Amino acid sequence: MSVTAAQGFTAAGIAAGIKANGNPDLALVVNNGPRLAAAGVFTSNRVKAAPVHWSEQVLRGGTVSAVVLNSGGANACTGPKGFQDTHATAEKVAATLNGHGSAGEHNAGEIAVASTGLIGVLLPMDKLLPGIETAAAALSEDGGEAAAIAIKTTDTVHKTATVSRDGWTVGGMAKGAGMLAPGLATMLVVLTTDADVDGATLDKALRSATRTTFDRVDSDGCMSTNDTVLLLASGASGQVPVYADFADAVRKVCDDLARQLIGDAEGASKDIRIEVIGAATEDDAVEVGRSIARNNLLKCAIHGEDPNWGRVLSAIGTTRAAFDPDRLNVAINGVWVCRNGSVGEDRDLVSMKDREVRITADLSTGGESAVIWANDLTAEYVHENSAYSS
Amino acid sequence: MSVTAAQGFTAAGIAAGIKANGNPDLALVVNNGPRLAAAGVFTSNRVKAAPVHWSEQVLRGGTVSAVVLNSGGANACTGPKGFQDTHATAEKVAATLNGHGSAGEHNAGEIAVASTGLIGVLLPMDKLLPGIETAAAALSEDGGEAAAIAIKTTDTVHKTATVSRDGWTVGGMAKGAGMLAPGLATMLVVLTTDADVDGATLDKALRSATRTTFDRVDSDGCMSTNDTVLLLASGASGQVPVYADFADAVRKVCDDLARQLIGDAEGASKDIRIEVIGAATEDDAVEVGRSIARNNLLKCAIHGEDPNWGRVLSAIGTTRAAFDPDRLNVAINGVWVCRNGSVGEDRDLVSMKDREVRITADLSTGGESAVIWANDLTAEYVHENSAYSS
Numbered sequence: 001m002s003v004t005a006a007q008g009f010t011a012a013g014i015a016a017g018i019k020a021n022g023n024p025d026l027a028l029v030v031n032n033g034p035r036l037a038a039a040g041v042f043t044s045n046r047v048k049a050a051p052v053h054w055s056e057q058v059l060r061g062g063t064v065s066a067v068v069l070n071s072g073g074a075n076a077c078t079g080p081k082g083f084q085d086t087h088a089t090a091e092k093v094a095a096t097l098n099g100h101g102s103a104g105e106h107n108a109g110e111i112a113v114a115s116t117g118l119i120g121v122l123l124p125m126d127k128l129l130p131g132i133e134t135a136a137a138a139l140s141e142d143g144g145e146a147a148a149i150a151i152k153t154t155d156t157v158h159k160t161a162t163v164s165r166d167g168w169t170v171g172g173m174a175k176g177a178g179m180l181a182p183g184l185a186t187m188l189v190v191l192t193t194d195a196d197v198d199g200a201t202l203d204k205a206l207r208s209a210t211r212t213t214f215d216r217v218d219s220d221g222c223m224s225t226n227d228t229v230l231l232l233a234s235g236a237s238g239q240v241p242v243y244a245d246f247a248d249a250v251r252k253v254c255d256d257l258a259r260q261l262i263g264d265a266e267g268a269s270k271d272i273r274i275e276v277i278g279a280a281t282e283d284d285a286v287e288v289g290r291s292i293a294r295n296n297l298l299k300c301a302i303h304g305e306d307p308n309w310g311r312v313l314s315a316i317g318t319t320r321a322a323f324d325p326d327r328l329n330v331a332i333n334g335v336w337v338c339r340n341g342s343v344g345e346d347r348d349l350v351s352m353k354d355r356e357v358r359i360t361a362d363l364s365t366g367g368e369s370a371v372i373w374a375n376d377l378t379a380e381y382v383h384e385n386s387a388y389s390s
Numbered sequence: 391m392s393v394t395a396a397q398g399f400t401a402a403g404i405a406a407g408i409k410a411n412g413n414p415d416l417a418l419v420v421n422n423g424p425r426l427a428a429a430g431v432f433t434s435n436r437v438k439a440a441p442v443h444w445s446e447q448v449l450r451g452g453t454v455s456a457v458v459l460n461s462g463g464a465n466a467c468t469g470p471k472g473f474q475d476t477h478a479t480a481e482k483v484a485a486t487l488n489g490h491g492s493a494g495e496h497n498a499g500e501i502a503v504a505s506t507g508l509i510g511v512l513l514p515m516d517k518l519l520p521g522i523e524t525a526a527a528a529l530s531e532d533g534g535e536a537a538a539i540a541i542k543t544t545d546t547v548h549k550t551a552t553v554s555r556d557g558w559t560v561g562g563m564a565k566g567a568g569m570l571a572p573g574l575a576t577m578l579v580v581l582t583t584d585a586d587v588d589g590a591t592l593d594k595a596l597r598s599a600t601r602t603t604f605d606r607v608d609s610d611g612c613m614s615t616n617d618t619v620l621l622l623a624s625g626a627s628g629q630v631p632v633y634a635d636f637a638d639a640v641r642k643v644c645d646d647l648a649r650q651l652i653g654d655a656e657g658a659s660k661d662i663r664i665e666v667i668g669a670a671t672e673d674d675a676v677e678v679g680r681s682i683a684r685n686n687l688l689k690c691a692i693h694g695e696d697p698n699w700g701r702v703l704s705a706i707g708t709t710r711a712a713f714d715p716d717r718l719n720v721a722i723n724g725v726w727v728c729r730n731g732s733v734g735e736d737r738d739l740v741s742m743k744d745r746e747v748r749i750t751a752d753l754s755t756g757g758e759s760a761v762i763w764a765n766d767l768t769a770e771y772v773h774e775n776s777a778y779s780s
Contacts, residue, residue: 044708045704045707045708046706046707046708046709046713046715047703047704047706047707047715047718047731048707048715074700076700076703076704077699077700077703077728077731077732077733078732078733079716079730079731079732079733082732118700119698119699119700119701119703119704120699120700120728120732120733121733122733220686220687221684221685221686222685222686222687222701222704222705223704223707223708224704225700225703225704225707294611295611295612296610296611296612296686296767296771296775297610297612297775300771300772300774300775300776301775301776303772303776304775304776304777306776306777308509309467309509309510310464310466310467310508310509310510310615311509311612313437313466313467313509313510313615314435314437314466314509314612314613314614314615315612316436316437317435317436317437317438317613317615318435318436318613319436323436325436325437325438326469328437338467338510340469341437341467341469342467342468342469342472342510343467343468343469343510343511343512377686377772378772379769379772379773381686381690381772382690382693382767382768382769382771382772383769384690385686385687385690385691385694386690386691386693386694386696387694387696
């Protein structure tokens with residue numbers, strides 16, 4: 001499973017002492033080739049963490065031989081020193097791996113770095129750098145699970161997924177609690193494949209997959225400074241998949257991981273699947289879905305198992321999407337409680353006991369649709385996020 | 391005080407039985423002239439309640455002889471029957487006032503209607519219509535306080551404000567918990583003046599005032615289907631103020647009421663004053679201010695008295711405003727905890743014990759600024775809004 005399900009990869013996860021509580025906090029994933037192809041997508045937040053600036057540059061080259069990830073500190077808003085620390089981390093990984101005789105010659109410019117934790121605090125480099133040596137010594141073809149565990153922050157479980165097809169595999173790990181809680185629930189994802197695929201193909205498949213998976217997970221409306229999704233190909237299977245098959249496998253792994261992120265979001269008691277149908281354009285459907293996903297009053301109502309469809313309409317009404325208010329329909333868990341912008345079926349017919357709640361918003365305008373996943377708003381979310389850094 | 395501080399107005403607030411708990415729920419404000427000039431601004435939500443549709447039409451005529459307001463039901467998303475109910479309410483007010491011999495002949499097309507409460511439920515007209523007779527019988531030059539009480543929903547206190555100048559007065563009442571919680575915390579405001587001012591002047595002064603007061607109060611990022619702000623002039627003082635003086639008085643009353651709304655927001659423990667400075671344009675300043683105001687993670691941090699400036703930067707980073715991430719400065723309660731996008735003064739210097747918390751975000755780009763008021767996010771907010779309609 002995880003990042004070592006595909007051939008050609010080794011990984012490790014260890015406790016370097018970055019986290020005060022002694023939990024695992026450093027992961028290393030190494031691509032042993034023969035290919036070292038890679039693609040990446042990063043946060044669209046204009047305030048980006050040092051490792052995001054670094055890794056964006058690395059990915060521009062299309063070659064990644066290893067990824068080092070730490071939890072326990074985001075290294076965001078840390079100025080020039082923070083960027084120097086990221087650079088030093090990559091240098092240390094390259095030097096250490098070269099010393100340990102991994103296949104090929106590693107250089108820092110091909111080492112991606114990802115961090116997650118509190119913003120505005122420098123990383124304890126005196127612990128992180130020795131930790132890299134420990135992690136390198138622990139690298140193993142079975143290390144995917146340990147790596148997935150080491151990138152957890154407030155995650156209650158580690159998240160991995162794998163899809164295997166005709167002789168090739170796509171696997172991966174993720175951490176985070178949705179898209180995306182700055183300083184706390186940053187989404188970090190590393191996917192690996194042993195398919196023999198070049199960087200341009202990886203990039204195309206990854207962007208296509210994230211657009212309808214991770215980009216449509218909206219746990220609390222907040223966007224992190226550190227979000228990173230990487231896809232590495234070793235080519236170790238020797239198989240060259242048909243593009244559509246490969247893209248589908250990447251999408252399935254992303255979808256699985258995204259669903260796991262929502263299912264483990266901070267303090268959440270409900271996973272909300274918001275499907276917008278009848279939209280004039282896909283962009284309209286996404287805009288409406290996000291507006292519903294981010295409405296705090298609706299999120300509270302769903303927490304209270306209250307099918308308060310008025311709050312759905314109110315959220316739709318704040319968008320620029322094409323619709324006529326008198327033709328809006330809303331279903332909650334399959335019951336059309338709002339018809340033509342007014343009272344529909346009896347709201348008492350709606351059962352909301354399950355963790356998953358389905359909202360369908362029909363704009364009655366066109367044929368486009370989109371699905372956004374969100375979470376409810378709970379006292380536990382408030383508690384977890386008001387007590388974090390103090 | 392309130393809507394009867396100015397000469398020429400009578401008001402009443404009574405319990406019509408719309409609220410199940412027997413609390414006051416119906417208010418009536420009558421302009422006895424000699425002028426019947428009026429202006430209004432309404433929610434920009436595209437899903438509008440029936441009374442908003444009605445009152446927008448009424449205000450187009452520039453003449454309002456009375457306003458009837460109910461709490462206990464929003465009459466939003468109630469279809470054609472809801473609109474008929476609003477119309478019937480206005481007709482009943484006109485007929486009742488004509489029967490009671492108020493000055494002038496009332497007609498329904500000059501009666502504004504406002505409602506607040508749960509969305510998607512028809513009003514109990516069998517209670518509301520008789521209530522209008524009770525209210526009309528109770529009309530008094532001292533009725534402003536009772537009217538302000540009758541429009542409360544989850545408000546813990548009623549809100550009124552008055553400014554008097556050279557022989558003329560602007561007064562008013564408000565209900566709501568910010569801008570603006572659909573179905574629950576709709577903002578309803580009625581302002582009155584005895585200055586001798588025409589409709590066009592009222593409109594100009596009101597739009598100018600709301601733009602920098604009610605429009606910059608953002609308690610929970612939600613926009614109501616029912617928000618209504620009305621300004622009525624009786625001309626009863628016989629005084630014609632200089633425009634700048636009049637506009638300033640209207641702005642002061644709006645500012646006072648807006649601040650009261652934030653101070654009584656649902657479940658809030660903090661009032662957050664967000665000032666964005668150094669912006670290239672006022673629009674940039676407002677966009678950045680709103681993004682900060684709506685960041686749930688920051689709102690939780692402030693509830694926890696945690697000066698988590700990383701969450702401020704993260705919120706700024708999601709906007710399209712002009713700024714360089716490496717030149718952002720952030721102060722919390724006067725301590726510049728972030729300088730040049732990185733760590734500034736010691737965060738332990740920040741005291742956040744008071745209810746009011748001041749965030750200053752300096753974009754270091756231009757000379758424009760804006761102030762947005764918001765609230766923190768608390769377990770009480772979640773509780774109040776998850777248990778409402780069930």
